[in-house]
Amino acid sequence: MAENDAAGRNAQTDPWVALRADLRREVIEAGLGRHAEALLGVAKPALRLVAEDASKRAPVVPAAPGSDDARRARRAPPERRIEDSAQAFGRTRLGGVPDVPDGFQWPTRRRTRERYDDRIEAGAPLSFVAQINLAELPPVDGAETQLPARGMLWFFYDARFLTYDAEDADGFRVVYSEAGPEDLRRAEVPERPGTSGDADSFEVFDPVVLAPRAELSLPSPYADPERGLPFEDEDESEAYYEMVERRDLVGAEAQASTVLDERPTLPPPVHRVTGWPWVIQNDNMEAECEASTRRGGVLGKLGDVVRAATTAESPEDGRAVRDSWQLLLQVDSDEAAGMMWGDSGMLYFWIRKKDLAARRFERVWCVMQCH
Numbered sequence: 234m235a236e237n238d239a240a241g242r243n244a245q246t247d248p249w250v251a252l253r254a255d256l257r258r259e260v261i262e263a264g265l266g267r268h269a270e271a272l273l274g275v276a277k278p279a280l281r282l283v284a285e286d287a288s289k290r291a292p293v294v295p296a297a298p299g300s301d302d303a304r305r306a307r308r309a310p311p312e313r314r315i316e317d318s319a320q321a322f323g324r325t326r327l328g329g330v331p332d333v334p335d336g337f338q339w340p341t342r343r344r345t346r347e348r349y350d351d352r353i354e355a356g357a358p359l360s361f362v363a364q365i366n367l368a369e370l371p372p373v374d375g376a377e378t379q380l381p382a383r384g385m386l387w388f389f390y391d392a393r394f395l396t397y398d399a400e401d402a403d404g405f406r407v408v409y410s411e412a413g414p415e416d417l418r419r420a421e422v423p424e425r426p427g428t429s430g431d432a433d434s435f436e437v438f439d440p441v442v443l444a445p446r447a448e449l450s451l452p453s454p455y456a457d458p459e460r461g462l463p464f465e466d467e468d469e470s471e472a473y474y475e476m477v478e479r480r481d482l483v484g485a486e487a488q489a490s491t492v493l494d495e496r497p498t499l500p501p502p503v504h505r506v507t508g509w510p511w512v513i514q515n516d517n518m519e520a521e522c523e524a525s526t527r528r529g530g531v532l533g534k535l536g537d538v539v540r541a542a543t544t545a546e547s548p549e550d551g552r553a554v555r556d557s558w559q560l561l562l563q564v565d566s567d568e569a570a571g572m573m574w575g576d577s578g579m580l581y582f583w584i585r586k587k588d589l590a591a592r593r594f595e596r597v598w599c600v601m602q603c604h
Contacts, residue, residue: 279508323414328438578603
């Protein structure tokens with residue numbers, strides 16, 4: 234009885250204790266009880282970023298949303314999106330216009346080049362994706378390298394010409410400042426905002442204020458075997474998939490009737506700080522980041538990426554690469570923000586653990602995956 238009382242008090246004072254207890258219960262209810270310890274062992278503490286406005290957590294879109302032009306037609310005009318940013322000054326959010334310190338320079342493409350049938354121009358501004366007010370984030374339990382306790386992070390990405398390989402190193406940028414909200418001003422938009430369909434403009438997303446929620450993240454259901462998932466048959470793998478999917482839906486904190494009974498055309502977005510990524514295409518993103526950031530790294534097929542990322546083709550080298558990187562931010566496609574990364578894809582901003590410890594956020598690498 235005394236032990237149970239102590240556990241209850243710990244859960245009240247430490248949210249991570251309660252989260253571990255909840256995860257153990259969910260694993261047992263999914264019929265995976267014999268793997269409970271293994272799954273608790275691979276679970277990574279993370280922060281789920283949920284829209285503060287509940288109506289934006291799982292927006293119900295038409296059954297046939299139509300083309301990108303139709304989706305844009307349902308959105309507020311760019312000028313309104315910019316003005317709406319003022320209502321969330323200094324807050325953690327998606328979209329709008331960033332709040333920045335004096336001397337801030339809007340990130341742009343750095344060189345002109347031809348890619349397939351497109352021409353990428355040097356100086357073309359990147360789209361502002363998100364800003365994180367680090368003082369709004371609680372500490373992440375057990376994280377090997379903690380984020381700074383205060384300051385701001387800004388995330389930019391080329392929403393018109395999506396990034397694919399090491400040649401696109403100028404297609405994204407992460408900027409860090411120790412400045413607090415009292416030191417910020419709204420950034421000057423570099424040119425007339427528009428949509429990604431305009432030849433001379435860039436995407437301005439709708440602002441969506443985000444609130445952090447502590448969570449225990451799990452590897453994607455079809456993760457690389459090296460991730461430590463212990464399943465031995467398809468039934469267990471399927472049960473795990475359903476459990477993880479349900480956890481992500483419930484984590485959206487949308488109304489159950491919207492999310493679980495009448496799922497919208499687009500599922501609730503999974504925006505996440507640190508933890509495990511929700512993988513869409515492949516589970517070797519750390520190797521891709523390593524290869525892309527090494528001088529002379531050549532990207533091609535996935536196997537080439539893995540080989541370029543390691544000095545020898547051995548499990549030990551692959552494990553060392555995986556262990557050296559950590560997810561910084563995962564940004565999902567989000568109907569409320571007007572974000573669509575390829576075909577319902579995600580952006581994954583990764584950073585080496587040593588660079589995070591040194592606050593070298595300019596060394597982040599971004600991977601885009603989509604369906």
